[in-house]
Structures are given as C-alpha cells and as structure tokens.
Amino acid sequence: MSTVCGIFGCLSDTAPQAIFEGLKRLEYRGYDSVGIAVIRGKKVTVEKNKGRIAEFITSIDTAQIESDVGIGHTRWATHGAPCKENAHPFTDCTGTVAVVHNGVLENFMQLREELLKKGHKFSSNTDSEVIPHMIEEGLASGMSLKDSVVGAANSIKGSMGCVVISSREPDRIICLRRESPLVIGISKKGTFCASDIPALLPFTRKVMVMQDDTIAILKRGKIEIEDLCGHAIKPVFTVINWSQSVAEKGGYPHFMIKEIFEQPLAIKETLKIPLNFIDRAAGLMEGKVYLTGSGTSYHACMSASYQMAKRLGIDARPIHSSEFTDAVSELEGATVVAVSQSGETADTLSAIKYAKSKGAKILGITNTLGSSITIISNAYICTQSGPEIGVAATKTFLTQLTALDMLMLRIGLRRGKLSEEEYRTGRRQLNGLPKTVEEILGSSERIKSLAMKYFTRRDAFFLARGANVATAMEGALKLKEISYIHAEGYPAGESKHGPISLVEPGFLCIFVAPTDSARGRVIGNVMEMKARGAKIFSIITRGDSEMGQVSDDYFEIPQVADFLYPIISTVPLQLFAYNVAILKGLDPDKPRNLAKSVTVL
Numbered sequence: 001m002s003t004v005c006g007i008f009g010c011l012s013d014t015a016p017q018a019i020f021e022g023l024k025r026l027e028y029r030g031y032d033s034v035g036i037a038v039i040r041g042k043k044v045t046v047e048k049n050k051g052r053i054a055e056f057i058t059s060i061d062t063a064q065i066e067s068d069v070g071i072g073h074t075r076w077a078t079h080g081a082p083c084k085e086n087a088h089p090f091t092d093c094t095g096t097v098a099v100v101h102n103g104v105l106e107n108f109m110q111l112r113e114e115l116l117k118k119g120h121k122f123s124s125n126t127d128s129e130v131i132p133h134m135i136e137e138g139l140a141s142g143m144s145l146k147d148s149v150v151g152a153a154n155s156i157k158g159s160m161g162c163v164v165i166s167s168r169e170p171d172r173i174i175c176l177r178r179e180s181p182l183v184i185g186i187s188k189k190g191t192f193c194a195s196d197i198p199a200l201l202p203f204t205r206k207v208m209v210m211q212d213d214t215i216a217i218l219k220r221g222k223i224e225i226e227d228l229c230g231h232a233i234k235p236v237f238t239v240i241n242w243s244q245s246v247a248e249k250g251g252y253p254h255f256m257i258k259e260i261f262e263q264p265l266a267i268k269e270t271l272k273i274p275l276n277f278i279d280r281a282a283g284l285m286e287g288k289v290y291l292t293g294s295g296t297s298y299h300a301c302m303s304a305s306y307q308m309a310k311r312l313g314i315d316a317r318p319i320h321s322s323e324f325t326d327a328v329s330e331l332e333g334a335t336v337v338a339v340s341q342s343g344e345t346a347d348t349l350s351a352i353k354y355a356k357s358k359g360a361k362i363l364g365i366t367n368t369l370g371s372s373i374t375i376i377s378n379a380y381i382c383t384q385s386g387p388e389i390g391v392a393a394t395k396t397f398l399t400q401l402t403a404l405d406m407l408m409l410r411i412g413l414r415r416g417k418l419s420e421e422e423y424r425t426g427r428r429q430l431n432g433l434p435k436t437v438e439e440i441l442g443s444s445e446r447i448k449s450l451a452m453k454y455f456t457r458r459d460a461f462f463l464a465r466g467a468n469v470a471t472a473m474e475g476a477l478k479l480k481e482i483s484y485i486h487a488e489g490y491p492a493g494e495s496k497h498g499p500i501s502l503v504e505p506g507f508l509c510i511f512v513a514p515t516d517s518a519r520g521r522v523i524g525n526v527m528e529m530k531a532r533g534a535k536i537f538s539i540i541t542r543g544d545s546e547m548g549q550v551s552d553d554y555f556e557i558p559q560v561a562d563f564l565y566p567i568i569s570t571v572p573l574q575l576f577a578y579n580v581a582i583l584k585g586l587d588p589d590k591p592r593n594l595a596k597s598v599t600v601l
C-alpha cells in the first residue's frame with residue numbers, strides 16, 4: 001500500500017544518469033525496489049524491479065531509456081510486498097502518465113473502487129497506483145496535466161510527495177507536496193526535484209523546500225509554484241553550503257562511521273545556534289511539559305526529562321510518539337517538545353498534531369530545515385548536524401542532546417533555577433564538548449579490539465542509572481539495529497526484578513558507569529551480574545580504578561560535568577555497534593527491515 005521512499009526527477013540532457021545518481025543518494029530512505037520512467041516520443045517508458053539500484057542499472061538496457069525528462073523512485077515496502085509490480089513509477093491505462101509517490105493515501109480503496117467501475121485496470125497492491133488513473137480521468141476530460149494533478153489532489157485524503165510526467169506535455173514535471181517532503185532545484189545542468197536535499201547537491205545548490213499543498217511546475221530553466229487554487233507563489237531559493245563530500249562518504253567505508261567522526265563538528269555547529277532561537281523556544285515552555293519522539297529521538301527525550309527534573313525541578317514526561325494519543329488527554333496550555341532528526345516521522349507528526357488540536361504549544365527539535373515538524377511547530381530549534389545518511393542515528397542524537405542542554409540552561413536562567421554564574425559555567429562546559437568527543441574518537445582502536453572480543457555474543461544488556469539510562473538504551477538500540485544481536489537497555493537497578501534470570505556465565509553486560517552521582521550504586525549492580533558469571537564491559541571515567549577493577553573490560557572517557565556524561569558515553573557505544581556489525585560482515589548503513597525516515601504510522 002504505502003511507501004517510505006526516495007524520489008528524484010529531472011529535466012536534463014542525460015536524465016536517466018542524473019536520476020540514478022540522485023536515487024543512489026536517496027537509497028538510504030528505502031531500498032527494496034527501484035524504478036524509472038522517462039518520456040520517449042508519444043509514450044512513457046518505464047523500467048522497474050525488486051532490488052537495489054546498482055543491480056537494477058546493470059539489469060536494464062540504458063540505451064532504451066535515453067531521454068531528457070524522467071522520474072525515479074526507491075521504495076521501502078510497508079504494505080504490498082517488495083516486488084516488481086509494486087515498485088514505482090505507476091502508469092495510467094493509456095501509458096502516457098507516470099507517477100512516483102511517497103506517503104499514504106487514506107481513501108485509496110474507495111477511489112480504486114470508483115476507478116475500477118469506470119474500467120481502469122490496476123497492476124499493483126499499492127495505494128499510489130490510483131494517482132495516475134485519477135490524472136488520466138482529468139486529462140480525458142480536457143484538463144491540463146497540472147490541473148489534472150490538482151484535481152486528483154483535491155479528491156485524495158492523505159499524504160503525498162508526488163511527482164508526475166506525461167508524454168502529452170513532455171516539457172514539464174509536475175510536483176505536488178502534501179505532508180511528505182519534496183525539494184526542487186535549478187541550475188545550468190537542468191531542473192530537478194527530490195525527496196531530500198543531498199540528492200540534489202551534485203546538480204545544484206540552489207534549492208527550495210516545497211510547502212504543503214503546493215504544486216511546482218518544472219521546465220527547463222524555469223520553475224513555477226502555485227497553491228492548489230492556482231495562485232502563483234514566488235519561489236524562494238536557498239543556497240546550500242554543505243560540501244558535496246558531507247553528503248558522500250568522504251573516504252570512510254560507511255556513512256555511519258563517517259557520521260560518528262563528524263560529531264565534534266556537528267556539536268560545534270549546533271553550539272552556534274543563535275541565542276534568540278533558543279530563547280524563543282525557552283519562552284514557549286510553560287504549563288505541563290511533555291517530550292516526544294521515536295527510537296533514538298525518544299532516547300534524547302528521556303535523557304532530557306531526567307535532566308530537567310534533576311537540574312531544574314521541571315517534571316517533563318517523555319512519551320513515545322506512537323503512544324502519545326493514548327497516553328495524554330489534558331493538553332490545554334501544555335508544551336510538547338517534539339524531537340525528530342528527519343522532522344518527518346509520522347508517529348511524531350501525529351502526536352504533535354493531536355497535541356496542537358488539544359491546545360498545546362509545540363517546540364520542534366529537528367535536523368531538517370523545512371521539514372513538516374518546522375511547519376507545524378510554534379517554534380523550533382534546528383540542530384546543525386548536516387545530512388545524516390546512515391540509517392542508524394548517530395550525530396543527530398548527539399546534537400539533539402546538545403540542543404536540549406542549551407535549552408535547559410536558558411530555561412534554568414529564566415526561571416531562576418540557575419544563577420548567571422552557573423549558566424555561564426554550564427555553557428563553558430558545553431563548549432568543551434567537541435574537544436572531548438574528539439578525544440574519545442582518538443581511542444576508537446580500543447573499541448575495535450573490544451568488539452573483536454564480543455562480536456559473537458547473541459545477547460547483551462546495557463545498564464546504567466539516571467540520565468545515562470537513556471544512553472544505555474541508545475547503545476542497545478544501536479547494537480541491535482545494525483548487528484542483529486539481541487540487546488536490551490534498562491535501568492541497572494531493575495535487573496533483580498526479572499532480567500537477571502537470563503544471566504549465565506559469559507553473558508555480556510555493558511555498564512555505562514561514569515563517576516556521576518549514581519556511580520556508587522552502579523557498582524552494586526555490577527557485582528550482582530558478576531556473581532552470576534556475566535562478562536562486564538564498562539564505560540568509566542578515566543582513573544576510576546574501582547570500576548576498572550570490577551570490570552572484565554573497560555573503556556575510559558574523560559571526566560566532564562555530570563550532565564555531559566549521557567552525551568559523551570554514547571560515542572564508544574556507537575563505535576562498538578559499528579565494529580560489531582563490520583566484524584559480522586553486515587552493512588551498517590542499510591540494516592535489514594529499516595528505513596531512515598519512517599513516514600508511516
């Protein structure tokens with residue numbers, strides 16, 4: 001039915017080559033099938049198949065798709081098996097219209113029924129396939145391609161990042177955005193559209209993020225934007241200054257390790273976010289406070305909730321975005337902090353739309369300017385990680401925590417919980433983070449040797465206390481998602497209430513145990529595990545000989561202020577997961593069953 005995928009389209013001299021280049025940069029969004037449609041003469045030619053782009057390119061006769069206008073798609077299946085029939089693009093009955101689509105069509109069953117009654121033929125199990133047939137209806141009634149797309153959009157309920165070509169109007173590509181991202185760009189090389197900025201960077205740095213319920217008409221050397229009522233909108237382009245290598249691997253074997261090593265820079269850039277942005281966000285924080293996010297971003301919420309309670313006395317409840325609507329009802333006057341690197345996670349968007357409808361104010365924390373979260377939120381902070389391509393979140397997590405710490409310091413000052421002096425000290429400590437993370441990265445070989453020792457394990461516990469519980473959970477998530485080792489992260493004090501029954505000689509327990517206020521109690525938990533034969537690998541503060549002695553292996557991190565341990569302790573855990581995945585012969589950038597941005601509920 002629906003898809004979480006990558007879209008690329010262009011009018012360019014060598015359109016198929018550009019499309020493949022763009023799709024390769026989007027493959028992280030989805031990678032179980034791929035397809036391309038180009039205009040050749042009075043027909044649209046489509047090639048698509050199950051599998052990844054590299055094998056797809058070698059399997060087709062590229063001479064048969066030479067063209068100067070086309071669209072392409074990589075898919076990550078949700079409903080409808082990953083197979084050739086369900087791969088995009090989809091065409092209409094006449095074979096003159098082709099469509100690629102990201103998003104979910106809520107009323108597609110009803111639309112499909114109506115189209116079937118009119119004699120349309122379908123070849124897939126997807127929701128997206130109704131779109132070309134609806135456009136076909138519009139064209140048959142004498143409407144232009146653009147008006148047919150608008151007509152379809154007006155009948156469809158749901159989210160759409162949708163790109164359309166037709167051999168009836170071969171000089172253009174029509175893009176439609178509704179709740180699913182699309183960016184457009186232009187240069188001497190041609191006119192382009194994609195579902196994400198990195199795909200456009202080899203062709204242009206002049207890009208525009210489309211707004212919801214707008215249409216873009218792309219032609220050679222020209223872009224027109226309209227709302228769905230046909231009112232012209234002036235295109236506003238931004239020049240992207242990311243170096244192209246930032247969106248590529250830059251000599252590293254994988255994006256994940258490159259992104260781990262980019263963390264000092266990502267934090268440094270995030271620390272430069274102007275104070276007025278942070279203050280605007282801090283000013284929003286009144287009434288009850290909730291923090292919401294999914295996966296890694298939820299861990300950032302959890303970490304911040306501990307710190308808000310402990311340092312500022314603010315009771316801020318973290319809630320998984322997918323649970324939000326079931327967990328909270330009284331939201332009038334509350335503030336919901338929504339954390340999402342992509343800003344497009346459907347669970348998170350659904351949580352904040354619900355919260356907004358109940359009278360809450362929304363503060364978005366995202367890495368993606370122009371994403372849906374920035375549009376829906378009352379205020380937002382945009383972390384400065386640059387694009388994150390590896391499916392496993394790394395640098396975006398560290399910058400989320402950094403931004404949340406910056407925010408907390410400002411709130412502390414505003415509410416009189418921190419003195420000017422304490423605020424300045426906190427900022428100084430934060431400013432030291434890039435150097436500290438760099439220092440940890442300098443010892444990455446040590447983590448490699450620990451990964452060698454433990455990579456054959458089938459299970460692992462990640463344990464900690466206080467705000468580091470979120471770090472432990474993040475460490476477990478990293479290990480399980482890219483190395484497929486069963487890993488659980490939970491508060492160290494909970495072992496005795498159940499999980500310890502799994503521990504037998506050789507069981508791996510990874511403790512996040514820096515010398516913060518909880519460290520004394522963690523030793524007791526280490527001893528409980530040791531007594532049952534567990535192997536203990538601990539992240540400890542440099543020079544903590546006691547923790548070193550009770551551990552079978554340890555990795556030392558520099559001494560920092562307590563509130564920074566959750567950030568810096570994450571780095572060795574990321575490196576551990578990465579090295580374990582490599583030793584197991586797995587591709588850490590494209591773990592099975594996962595997609596970078598989950599835009600379905």
Ligand code: M6R
Binds near residue numbers: 341348481595
């Ligand atoms: O884009 P978001 O931060 O909203 O994404 C949320 C999760 O899907 C994401 O953090 C996921 O858990 C990562 N793959 C974890 O590495």
